[in-house]
Every structure is written in C-alpha cells, then in structure tokens.
Amino acid sequence: MTRAGRVCVVLALLLASAAAACGRAGSPPTRGPATGRLPVYQVDKGFRLPASPTWRRAERRGHLVVGVKEDQPYLGEKDPATGAYAGFDIEIARMMAASLGFDPTTTRFVTIASANRETALQNGQIDFYVGTYTINDLRKKLVGFAGPYYLAGQSLLVRRDEDDIHGPQDLDGRRVCSVAGSTPYQRIRDAYPKAVLVAYDSYSVCVDNLLTYQVDAVTTDDAILIGYAAKAPDELKVVGRPFSKEPYGIGVPRADDALRFALDDALAAREKNGDWKRAYEATLGLSGVPAPTPPPIDRYPAP
Numbered sequence: 001m002t003r004a005g006r007v008c009v010v011l012a013l014l015l016a017s018a019a020a021a022c023g024r025a026g027s028p029p030t031r032g033p034a035t036g037r038l039p040v041y042q043v044d045k046g047f048r049l050p051a052s053p054t055w056r057r058a059e060r061r062g063h064l065v066v067g068v069k070e071d072q073p074y075l076g077e078k079d080p081a082t083g084a085y086a087g088f089d090i091e092i093a094r095m096m097a098a099s100l101g102f103d104p105t106t107t108r109f110v111t112i113a114s115a116n117r118e119t120a121l122q123n124g125q126i127d128f129y130v131g132t133y134t135i136n137d138l139r140k141k142l143v144g145f146a147g148p149y150y151l152a153g154q155s156l157l158v159r160r161d162e163d164d165i166h167g168p169q170d171l172d173g174r175r176v177c178s179v180a181g182s183t184p185y186q187r188i189r190d191a192y193p194k195a196v197l198v199a200y201d202s203y204s205v206c207v208d209n210l211l212t213y214q215v216d217a218v219t220t221d222d223a224i225l226i227g228y229a230a231k232a233p234d235e236l237k238v239v240g241r242p243f244s245k246e247p248y249g250i251g252v253p254r255a256d257d258a259l260r261f262a263l264d265d266a267l268a269a270r271e272k273n274g275d276w277k278r279a280y281e282a283t284l285g286l287s288g289v290p291a292p293t294p295p296p297i298d299r300y301p302a303p
Helices: 003-022 053-061 088-099 114-122 183-191 203-211 222-231 257-272 275-281
Strands: 065-068 076-078 108-111 143-152 154-159 175-179 196-200 217-221 236-239 246-253
Touching: 053 246, 053 257, 065 088, 065 114, 076 088, 088 246, 088 257, 088 275, 114 143, 114 246, 143 222, 143 257, 154 183, 154 203, 154 222, 175 183, 175 203, 183 196, 183 217, 196 203, 203 217, 203 222, 203 236, 217 222, 222 236, 246 257, 257 275
Parallel strands: 065 108, 175 196, 175 217
Antiparallel strands: 143 246, 154 217, 154 236
C-alpha cells in the first residue's frame, strides 16, 4: 500500500472511531469526571453581600448565572446528551456559589465564546465567568478579576505521528489553530508571524481539524491541551514546554469590587479547607497530572 493509501486508511479509522464515540467526526471520544466522585461544597447560608449589585440581582433571582466553556475536557465540558456541565472550572464556579450563599446545584451555566466574555459581563448576561479566562492588564480595563485560581501556560497539541514540531520555533509555514480573540491566538500572531494562523470559535473545532490533517497544531493553554490528549492518547500529544504564563481568573463586572473581593476571600478559604485540591483531583487530575500549588491571589485595589 502507498503512503497516501496508508494515511487514508488511518484517517478513516480515526474518523470512524471518533464518530462512534461521540457522534461527531474528528472529535476525540467524550470522557470526563464521574459525577458521583465530585466534591460537595458546604453552603454559607448566612452570607450577605448587599454592596454588590450583581449579588443582589442573583438573590432576587434565586440562583447564579455563570458563563463557562463547553468544549474543554476536564475543565469545562457540556454533555451533549444531558446538557450537564463538568470540569475543574465548573467546580470552581460551584464552590464560589456555595461561598456566596447559593446552592451550587441551582447554578445556571451559560456557554459564552471567548470573544464575547467581556460583553456578557458588561451587559449583565452573566453574574461572573469561569472559563480559562487569562488575567491581563488590557482585560482589567473592561472587567474585574478575582483570583487567579490556576496558573497555566501556552503549549502545542499535535498528532501522535508528528515528529517535526517540538515548540513554537518550529511553526514557520505550519497551519496552527486557536480560538479567535484568545490570548494564545494573539501571542502566535505577534511572536511567530511566519506561522499560518487558523481561527475558530472553539477548540473542539481546532482539534477536529487537527485529527483530519487540516491543521498541523492546536495552541492554547496546556491545561486545555492536556485534557484533549488524555481523551485520545493514541492520536494526540502535547509537545515542548509551556511558553507563557496564563493566570486564570474569575471575571466579574468591572464596577463590582464587592463581588470581586468576596470571591477572592472564597477562593482563599476553599484552597485552605482542601476543596480546591479535591475539585482538581476529581477533574483535571484524571489526566494524570498531579495538583499544583494554587497561585497567589492578586487582591489588586479598586480602580
């Protein structure tokens, strides 16, 4: 059989396997946290935060509305059959809900694309956002950030048979996929201009394109890529060392410092009592990467 013929056969098998696993050609099989093994968070029933307009609206509503991702394995992933969300970011949102006095099971999750996060917070569509949201100075001009609650780093995901890409220095002329408007996309565009950038609204589409040989690499934070590689270890691998620092924060409306500081306090308490580590071990920890030390919380002053 010719090399082209072998590639076609392998590609057909990959597509058939992935389609059988989750009903979508190209996507890795769906795997995720076991619901019965997730932590249970004690609700602070006496909590009050009248200084926060966001909290007051949620109290009148009776539940929180949280923006998240739906296509990031072990971080924020939506089950297409049940509509349930699972992952480390989802657990962070639930433990924050408990600290703010809400039953975590009542939290309503809304999928928000990366490019729409600031708008969703500014127009009150969501109360806060937990979805691999990197804190940076430009975004601080638009929204507030509690945390960070996790420190990631940009890396590269390639096919298991790829031997020529070991880091961003190898991307000249190669097709690299990331999410439009994301920090990883902007970094490749600015620092590695000879790479051929391809942008979509979700990383799952990027991974589809990687598995079907339409792109050569997917780039984003290593936490996200580790999840995809863990779902399809025979087809995908993460290469090289992280080449950035991405502190994940909880996005809040910019003017609502009362909510931001309350979430900072909640994160510190949940890290201290072990909830943070238990949430990690039940989600991202399933990839085999042990729980890191949480990054220091940045309690920056109100603007």
